[in-house]
Amino acid sequence: MTVDDRFRLREAGAVGPVPPGYTVTSTPDGALVESADGGRLLFARSGPGPLPGGPPADGRPSGASAYSSAPAQQVDMVIVDAAQRPEVVGELRRSGVIGVTTAVVAVGGDHRIRSPEEFARRARLWGALVPGDGTVMSCPPTVWPESRPHGPYRTLITGGARSGKSTEAELRLLTEPRVVYAATGPVPDGTDPEWAERVEHHARRRPWWWRTEETSGLAVLLRQARGAVLVDCLGTWLTGVMGECGLWEDEPPEDAEERLETAVHELLEAWRSTQAYVVAVTNEVGSGVVPPTRSGRIFRDRLGLLNQWVGAESEVVVLATAGRVVELG
Structure with missing residues (x-):
């Protein structure tokens, strides 16, 4: 230069x-x-x-x-x-x-x-400029880049397994100075080495200053958050909440559906009213065969609806597939 x-x-x-x-x-x-x-x-x-x-x-x-x-x-x-x-x-x-x-x-x-x-x-x-080869720039420049997203701003990234959705979510927040990483999956307890390795792999590739919150309490986190938040992911959040409500049991409690509805409503209200710049990852589970079990069908239907509701309250919805991304209207 x-x-x-x-x-x-x-x-x-x-x-x-x-x-x-x-x-x-x-x-x-x-x-x-x-x-x-x-x-x-x-x-x-x-x-x-x-x-x-x-x-x-x-x-x-x-x-x-x-x-x-x-x-x-x-x-x-x-x-x-x-x-x-x-x-x-x-x-x-x-x-x-x-x-x-x-x-x-x-x-x-x-x-x-x-x-x-x-x-x-x-x-x-x-929020960066991209000059071409041989470009002459003044300091400060005469042309400024578009403003990068700031809260309140919500992005939902969906895709199948190994589609690149988590990588895209992390990429979008790499240059943010304050990031909370909301890990919604189960905390490794030593009984599943493969899961522990997955969690460790994700942790290693995150910037060192990102703060990790291992939590299922997304509604509280989104209400309190400022700066940027990455939620990974809504599918594991729903899995955990359905378990807490007893919906994985052969005979769920009578109030299981009502408790799940309450938890989903609280999440949507927090998503709608958050003041943070939030990027959430979710799963596409309705593109394959019909699940053979009752619990599998319930999860597929519930997650599909949750994705629709969260997407309706988002500024941007992104589909990731084969490592490529497409912004949906």
Whole structure:
């Protein structure tokens, strides 16, 4: 990258001598350029590991301490390799280096992402500009990116098994500075190693500053949440609630259906009124054969209805299949 036609810049610092009137500092965040008129440009680091103010030694923050960070000075523009590590944008927003008036520029749209259109789609979700090769940009820019979603805003992502729906949900929130990950499935208890491995795999790929809440109390979480929330997923939430109501039993209690209706109503009210930016994953279970058991048929019907009701109260509904996504009207 060339700055003002005066010198070249990489994330590690300047290439060649820095002309008078500029300073280039190699920082833990990347290469920081400051001009005589006070402009500040950061070429963000794309290497592995958290930026300053990162996780504790065990790498697993929890609670409010996960969101503490040292004071940082905001810059005017950040250049980010968004194909290598887009989550750097979230880290810099969290620390204050990227503020509401900072222009985020996404570069790196090469073979690592399948098409220029897909790279541009992701950048729009992250509130970033995507300049073409050879583009000359001013700092601050003359054209700003579309505003990324902010709460209250609800997105429902549906799809079959291994369709890419969880990956898409995580991708949408990678650059958010505050994310609560609502894990609705059963907590591993040592009796099912395969399930424990699935849970661990999901945990390993999440950014370090995301806070995990293992809970079935989605209604309470959505009412209290600010920032961003990822719910994964509504199918496991419904499974747990149906179990709590006794609907998996051969002879369910007389009030089982009523209790389930109450729980679903509370969730829908919280979804409708939440002030957070929420992305929820759900399952498509009605595309195959009719389940051979009574409980299976009840679950399929109940989840299909829940998906319809949540979708009706969402700004965006997305279908994931074979790793590709389509926004539904």
